[in-house]
Amino acid sequence: MNTVTLSARGTERQKSGHPWIYRSDVTSAPEKPGLYAVKSAAGKHLGWAAVNKKSEITVRMLTRFEQVADEALLLKRLSSAIDARAKMGIDADSYRVVHSDADGLPGLTIDKYADVLVVQSNCAALEPFLDALLEVLIERFQPVGVLARFDSKTRLLEGLEQNVFEAFGRVPDSVIATEGSVKFLVDPWRGQKTGAFLDQRDNRMALERHAKGKALDVFSYHASFGLHLAKVCESVECVDSSAAALERGAENAKLNNLENMKFTNANAFEFLREHEQAGAKFQTISLDPPALAKARRDLDSAYRAYKEINLRALKLLVPGGILGTASCSFHVSESDFYIMLTDAAKDSGRNVRVLERRGQSPDHPELLLLPESRYLKYAILEVVD
């Protein structure tokens, strides 16, 4: 059998354009993960997909209508993704080269850190084509090394093994990435995600344009926002619960010859509460929490947590102060995010102006028909008075 057949409900979903079809909407699928033709409940050809019977997301549509999905198509999509980045005006040597489904390569993430590439592969159907894709990467980027960061939990759900290894050349423990006016160290082997949070790159550069005075970088990780702020602010205090991330933050400060940075290992919620109660004041605050709503059922508690930190940040700002604030929870919609910010502004008693409404950097493209590809909300706010 070399086709996958959808149920009536799966057929409806496929027609609606969402590229993922779940196991419960699939009538029959081949045992072996791979690229297969997709048929409707009535036996009509619908296109081709990456298929894995073991995965909850059993079918990920690759083409609609007649176009066959094969190695040549995947290689072409990789080349198009690389060409597209060249047109994005990225002011950095480190960016996302492939953003999974949004680049037509489901489950595949490829990040570039200077002359090193890091690959994550979370789709068993694409796994047999990785060597061919690697050849294109080597030819186009001439990297010193390519790291296979095959350690995600999703791989287990796909029935794949976990492993982290050099797929090509040598990958150092630390790579210096350049982003606009700053440099930072990335640990491709052990850092979060593939080593850094590249989706916030343009937001970091945007906040740098508005920042001033005494600044806070809350949920700082290795101080990615903080470094940009330190370039233009009097002082920056970076707050995070990870000591390892802060250590790298301190190294980053040295790398950029910045002597106005301080690193505080603390729970951000407590830090903000204590500083607000003590009447502290800042001119710029960056808030970049981890996803506080991991699932839809977390929405109420996430709303309260997001509102708490944003309300406290607004209260900590002087008139004219700047707040850069993010939510990377897919389950929190853009409108939920602005409702939360509006509620925080109301409770703070301050008049708050929206300077910029932003999202993820363009090297993390979104598909309109795949809402899961649109996850990062970012606002730059000014406390008018």
Ligand code: SAH
């Ligand atoms: N701003 C960073 C990314 C932040 S990711 C960048 O642009 O690169 C979220 C960070 O929040 C992680 O570094 C994590 O260690 C930290 N974190 C998670 N929960 C926290 C808490 N309760 N208090 C302080 N830091 C926390």
